Amino acid sequence: MSDIALQLAQIVGERFISKNPEEIFFYSRDPGLMPPHKPHYVVIPHTAEEIQQIVMVAQEAGIPIVPMGAGMSLTGLVIPLKGGIVIDMKRMNRILEVNERARYVIVEGGTSQGKLKAYLENHYPRLRHSLPDAPATATIAANTMIHGQGRLSQQYGFNSDMVTGLEVVLASGEICKIGSCGLSPYWFSKGAPLPDLSGLFLGWFGATGIITKIGLKLYPRKRMRDVEIFVTDLEDLVPDMVYELTHTEFVEDINVFAQPLPMIFKDNHHITLFITGDTDEELEFKRKMVWGCLGQFIKSKDGGFMSIPPVMKPTLLDMPQRSVSRFADVKKGGGFEYSGPIIAVERYPECSRKVMELASEYDLSYSAMARIIGRSHCMMFGFAFTFNRADPDMMERTRKALEEVSEFAIELGGVFWKPTVNEQRLAIDKMNAGAKNLMKMIKENLDPQGIMNPGNWEVH
Numbered sequence: 001m002s003d004i005a006l007q008l009a010q011i012v013g014e015r016f017i018s019k020n021p022e023e024i025f026f027y028s029r030d031p032g033l034m035p036p037h038k039p040h041y042v043v044i045p046h047t048a049e050e051i052q053q054i055v056m057v058a059q060e061a062g063i064p065i066v067p068m069g070a071g072m073s074l075t076g077l078v079i080p081l082k083g084g085i086v087i088d089m090k091r092m093n094r095i096l097e098v099n100e101r102a103r104y105v106i107v108e109g110g111t112s113q114g115k116l117k118a119y120l121e122n123h124y125p126r127l128r129h130s131l132p133d134a135p136a137t138a139t140i141a142a143n144t145m146i147h148g149q150g151r152l153s154q155q156y157g158f159n160s161d162m163v164t165g166l167e168v169v170l171a172s173g174e175i176c177k178i179g180s181c182g183l184s185p186y187w188f189s190k191g192a193p194l195p196d197l198s199g200l201f202l203g204w205f206g207a208t209g210i211i212t213k214i215g216l217k218l219y220p221r222k223r224m225r226d227v228e229i230f231v232t233d234l235e236d237l238v239p240d241m242v243y244e245l246t247h248t249e250f251v252e253d254i255n256v257f258a259q260p261l262p263m264i265f266k267d268n269h270h271i272t273l274f275i276t277g278d279t280d281e282e283l284e285f286k287r288k289m290v291w292g293c294l295g296q297f298i299k300s301k302d303g304g305f306m307s308i309p310p311v312m313k314p315t316l317l318d319m320p321q322r323s324v325s326r327f328a329d330v331k332k333g334g335g336f337e338y339s340g341p342i343i344a345v346e347r348y349p350e351c352s353r354k355v356m357e358l359a360s361e362y363d364l365s366y367s368a369m370a371r372i373i374g375r376s377h378c379m380m381f382g383f384a385f386t387f388n389r390a391d392p393d394m395m396e397r398t399r400k401a402l403e404e405v406s407e408f409a410i411e412l413g414g415v416f417w418k419p420t421v422n423e424q425r426l427a428i429d430k431m432n433a434g435a436k437n438l439m440k441m442i443k444e445n446l447d448p449q450g451i452m453n454p455g456n457w458e459v460h
C-alpha cells in the first residue's frame with residue numbers, strides 16, 4: 001500500500017478503503033452522460049472524526065476529496081474530476097434523534113431517504129418528511145445539498161428549506177455546528193434568529209464542507225391520502241389551473257406530467273393532485289374545494305377530471321413513485337439523465353413544447369414532469385431522456401438535447417438545478433458581479449487549497 005492508503009486504512013480500517021480497479025470503476029461514474037474519471041482511493045468512514053482525519057490526510061497530501069451519497073444526482077456531481085479520495089457516506093446512516101413535539105429529526109450525513117421513511121412509518125406514524133421520487137438509496141444530506149424537492153415541496157418549499165441544523169467538517173478539519181444546535185441542545189433552526197450560515201454549505205456540492213449530521217423538519221402525516229388527475233390538452237392553461245389549485249391551500253403536492261406512452265396519456269397534460277385528511281369528512285371537503293376551483297375550466301370544456309382506474313391508484317400513491325425509476329430504465333442499459341431547471345410556472349407551456357420538440361428532433365424517449373414548488377412560486381421542470389449506454393449514438397443525441405435545454409432554460413429566465421460543471425460555469429458567467437465575487441471569497445476562504453470536490457463551483 002502507498003503511504004496515503006496506509007494512513008487511510010489506519011483511519012477507517014482496511015476493510016473500508018479500496019483502490020482495487022473493480023471498485024474504482026464504479027466510483028468513477030454515475031448513471032448520466034458525464035465521462036467517467038477515476039478516483040485514487042475510496043473510503044467508507046463511520047464517524048465525523050474519521051472524516052475529519054481523512055480531510056487532514058488530503059490536506060497534507062494536497063489531493064482532492066469528493067463526498068458521495070448514493071451517486072444518483074445524475075449530473076456528474078460525484079465524479080472525481082481531479083481524482084483523489086471519494087468518501088462514500090453510506091456507513092454514516094444512523095437516525096440519531098426524533099423530537100416528536102418539535103417535529104424534527106437528526107440523522108447522520110449518509111442516511112438514506114428509504115431508511116428514514118421506514119423508520120418514521122414504524123416508530124412515528126404521525127410524522128413524515130418531504131420524500132423525493134429518487135430511488136430509496138438516495139441520501140437526505142445530498143438531496144438538501146442539491147436543493148432537491150419532494151412530496152411536501154408545494155407546501156413548504158425546497159427540501160433544503162426544511163433543514164434545521166447541520167454538523168459540517170470543513171476543509172481545515174474543523175467540525176462546525178450550524179444553527180441552533182451550535183449553542184443549544186435543540187436542532188430547531190438552521191439559522192434564524194442568528195445569521196444563517198447554512199448557505200455557506202447548502203448548494204455547494206461538498207465544495208465547502210462535508211455534512212456529517214443534518215436536522216430536518218418533519219410534518220404531520222394524515223391518515224388518508226388520495227389522488228386526482230385533471231387533464232387538459234391546452235398547455236397554455238396549465239399555469240392558470242395550478243394557480244387556482246394552489247390558492248385553495250388544500251392540495252399536498254402537485255405534479256404535472258406529459259408523456260407519449262401509454263397512448264391514453266398522449267397529447268395531454270396531467271395535473272396530478274394529492275390530497276390528505278385524517279377523516280373521510282376532511283378528505284371530502286378538500287376534494288370538493290379542489291373540484292370547485294377548477295369548475296371554470298370544466299365549464300369551458302378546457303379540461304376535466306380523469307377517472308382513475310382502481311388498479312392505477314396504488315402506483316400513483318406510491319412514495320417514492322417507482323414508475324419514475326422504471327421510466328429511467330425504459331431503454332435498458334442503465335442510462336438516465338434529466339435537466340430540471342427551476343423556472344417560473346408561467347413558462348410551463350414553452351417548456352412542454354420544447355421537450356416534445358427535442359424528443360422528436362433527436363429521436364429520444366421523453367417524459368416531462370413539473371413539480372410545483374411553494375404556492376406556485378416556481379417549478380422544477382424535468383426534461384427527462386432515457387438512453388441505452390451500449391448505444392453511443394443515442395447517448396450523443398441525448399447529450400445534444402440536454403445541451404439545448406441548458407440554453408433554453410437560461411433564455412426563459414430559469415436557473416439550473418443540480419447543474420453539471422458546464423452549467424455551473426454558465427451560471428457563474430451570467431451571475432451578477434457582486435454575487436460572483438462573494439462566491440469566490442467564500443470558496444477561497446473555506447477551501448484555500450481547492451481540494452473539496454474540485455471542478456465544482458470554481459469561480460475565477
Ligand SMILES: Cc1cc2nc3c(=O)[nH]c(=O)nc-3n(C[C@H](O)[C@H](O)[C@H](O)COP(=O)(O)OP(=O)(O)OC[C@H]3O[C@@H](n4cnc5c(N)ncnc54)[C@H](O)[C@@H]3O)c2cc1C
Pocket residue numbers: 066067068069070071072073074077078089109110131132133134135137138139140141142143145146147148149150204205206209210211212324325328336453
Ligand atoms: C428516478 C429518479 C427520480 C428522481 N426524483 C427526484 C425527486 O423527486 N426530487 C429530487 O430532489 N431529486 C430527484 N432525483 C435526483 C437525485 O437522485 C436526488 O436528488 C437524490 O436525493 C440525490 O441524492 P444522492 O445521495 O444520490 O446524491 P449524490 O449524487 O451522491 O450527491 C449529490 C451532491 O451532494 C454531494 N454530497 C453528497 N453527500 C454529501 C455530504 N454528506 N456532505 C456534503 N456534500 C455531499 C456530492 O458530492 C454531490 O455533489 C431523482 C433521481 C432519479 C434517478
